[in-house]
Amino acid sequence: MRTPWKAALGLIAGAVLCLSPQAAALPGTAPHPAPAAPAAAAADPAYKILVYSRTAGFRHSSIDEGVTALRELGAQNNFTLDATEDPTAFTAANLAKYKAVVFLSTTGDVLDAGQQTAFQQYLGAGGGYVGIHAAADTEYDWPFYEGLAGAWFQSHPAIQSATVKVEDRAHDATAHLGATWQRTDEWYNYRTNPRTTAHVLASLDESSYSGGSMNGDHPIAWCKDYAGGRAFYTGGGHTEESFADPAFRRHLLGGIRWASGNTEADCRPETGYTPLFDGTSTTGWKQAGPGGFTLADGTLTSQGGLGLLWYNAKEITGDYSLKLDWKAAGDDNSGVFVGFPASDDPWSAVNNGYEIQIDATDTPDRTTGSVYGFKSADLTARDAALNPPGEWNTYEIKVTGERLEIYLNGRKINDFTNTDPVRSLKQGYIGLQNHGDGDDVSFRNVRIKQAGTPPPGQRTGEVKGVNGKCLDIDGGNTADGTKAQIWTCNGTAAQRWTVGTDGTLKALGKCLDVAGGGSADGTKIQLYTCNGSGAQKWAAQSDGTVRNPQSGKCLDASGGTWNDGTPVHLWTCHTGPNQKWTLP
Structure with a gap:
């Protein structure tokens, strides 16, 4: 059965699948490199997008190139755009004209409370969001925006070439790419890992460049359904050269088409799957x-x-x-x-x-x-x-x-x-x-x-620290706020930790938590109901420390002598013996 507009596009087809013995016996074949991607996609009904590039912090010199590239993509793909740095564009009446709003390397606080409300209502009515690069370095005091963008910026190393692993080759933003994509950009580290709340389209191979700090799981582009709308983010786009790259332009086009509702994709979070054909x-x-x-x-x-x-x-x-x-x-x-x-x-x-x-x-x-x-x-x-x-x-x-x-x-x-x-x-x-x-x-x-298969990378066991003692929850108490401490290893549930693929450390059904999301030296580390916040994310480092990315500080057994009951707190990383931990 066809709907009229899809019939006009020549809708889809298919039936039962068959392979020859020769195909089934094909030897292992490396995926082809990404082709030089054309900008054109399937014909879409005409639509408009808003490109917003206001900066209240660092200003990227590539913004002008980005606007130009998006205008050219629009001319080739049946959309027009209005580019602005005026926040008064964020009213209910004005936003209703656009199928998607692109945050092009915005930085800092770029909307006031009323404008935030208008944008939130726009998304609730089915609007689209596309975040490019420093869109993750934006609106740190607006929790709704953190969920929309998927993660906030933490740091970045120098501009360099890196290998991008393409995890989803069905989404329109990445279907044109090979299994890997070699490109040069400024590669952001993020305060939290978005994998459990967004569908990751591509990630970075941290072994292919210097300065990645996300413990080997480093998403760099993702999509999600959010608050009634659609949200797409890509970490690329720092350099002027990015916007002249046909493959990157096609990546942006796919994100815009999806956020605008002109193509469909499964953007639900996905973890724990094992490949049968890779x-x-x-x-x-x-x-x-x-x-x-x-x-x-x-x-x-x-x-x-x-x-x-x-x-x-x-x-x-x-x-x-x-x-x-x-x-x-x-x-x-x-x-x-x-x-x-x-x-x-x-x-x-x-x-x-x-x-x-x-x-x-x-x-x-x-x-x-x-x-x-x-x-x-x-x-x-x-x-x-x-x-x-x-x-x-x-x-x-x-x-x-x-x-x-x-x-x-x-x-x-x-x-x-x-x-x-x-x-x-x-x-x-x-x-x-x-x-x-x-x-x-x-x-x-x-x-x-x-069913019953744990996600890859999830492990359960003891977390051992200084003097061979175990990370322990005081008295095995499950109340929110119970202190974390070190104690002689005893095999109890109070010392049995699950290292989650989402960066959490869980025991007794709750999460290891930085009290109040603080960052000061000495902030209490405690057990608390899991809530997905950056206060509950932990990343093991190659030097043996365990860091809270949100604060940039380390899990530390307090003091200079370490006995049963020594509390664990947050402290500036120094790689001393009381900051060295062995995870399961």
């Missing part, structure tokens, strides 16, 4: 039936068929979330199979499992988002979430017992419960179908998260 090889996959897939640029593209490429390395049991990115070239047919038994016959998956369909022009129970032959997608929700041919989409296929939920670009479009014991969803394999000659569908980034 773009380098089809190891662990096996072809059933004719046809196949080619592997190039981290992408599997169907050819011939009818066949099925299935992941035979592991049967999936229990509850799980399967995510993958897909793109149809035109009115094509493909699909994703779940819950079928091991077999070299592709029809076994058809007869014993379920297919989540990719084909926008078939009957409702056989169109994109349907459980093929069993239940149509919510077509209104599907059409609102669907990108047209030539653009990437993301499926989440969520299995809970016999319940099958389907999300397209982050929006739920189907909810089906199996009642057939032959097709039980509680165990089985997953596969991608190539439907036949002329059906051109591509797949990237197949990953899975199974």
Whole structure:
């Protein structure tokens, strides 16, 4: 089924996926480098954006180049812009004219209370925000803005080349890039890690340059749904040269298109997924039936068929979330199979499992988002979430017992419960179908998260400090404000810490916290209800210290002698023995 405007764009397609034995046996292939990206994207309805570049602190010399680049992108991609540094532009009536507002290297306090309220209301009505570079160095006294931008600036090293790891190659801001992107810029460190509240599109390889301080997990571009609107941020854009770079311009265009609602993406936070196909090889996959897939640029593209490429390395049991990115070239047919038994016959998956369909022009129970032959997608929700041919989409296929939920670009479009014991969803394999000659569908980034699987990097155990003593919560008390101390290691829950992927240290169900979010030497370290603030973020350093990025200071066992009960507090980092900690 097609909505009229998507029909005009030549809407999406697909069906069942198939790979040849040759494709399944493809040797590991390194992803291609990022191509020189053209500025043009799919034709969008005409719209307007506001570019705001007021500075109340450091002023970037690249602002003029940024405005020029955005004007040229608009001329090429059917949007116009108003550029201003006048905060009186932030009224409800004026903001209503724009699909997105770009904060272009703003710094300091650039809006008063009334203007903040107008902007917050604009976002609540579905407006878009695009933050570029120093937009993260803005409005430190406005907590709403911290959530909008995703993280606040902390520091930066010298301008230098670094390797950007592209984590999401489906979002319009990053789909044109390879798995890595080598570029020169001023690379910000942030006070907090946005990964748990935003969807990370790209991150920095801290081993590729000097001065990164985010403990190896360093997001640099992300997106999120926020307060009723859409928010996109990129840390690039310090240098004038950035705005002449076609790949960076295309990155900005994708952020603007998404924030303006002209393309869809799954911008929900994502942690804990394990790759089944990471773009380098089809190891662990096996072809059933004719046809196949080619592997190039981290992408599997169907050819011939009818066949099925299935992941035979592991049967999936229990509850799980399967995510993958897909793109149809035109009115094509493909699909994703779940819950079928091991077999070299592709029809076994058809007869014993379920297919989540990719084909926008078939009957409702056989169109994109349907459980093929069993239940149509919510077509209104599907059409609102669907990108047209030539653009990437993301499926989440969520299995809970016999319940099958389907999300397209982050929006739920189907909810089906199996009642057939032959097709039980509680165990089985997953596969991608190539439907036949002329059906051109591509797949990237197949990953899975199974129930009970801890996120990568999350560890639990003792935190050991000076004299081999353990970080301990006084008396095992769980009340907010209970002091943290060192104590002889005893294996109790008061000394069992979980190092979270979000930078937290948790014990007894609560977080290690800097009292009041303070930064003064001697500030109490305590147990407190987890709240996601910078007072509860900790980063292990290569010198053995554990730093609170918000304050820039270290976890410290107080005093010059250290006995059971010695309190732990915040202190200027000096790498002495009372600031050295071993984490699980």
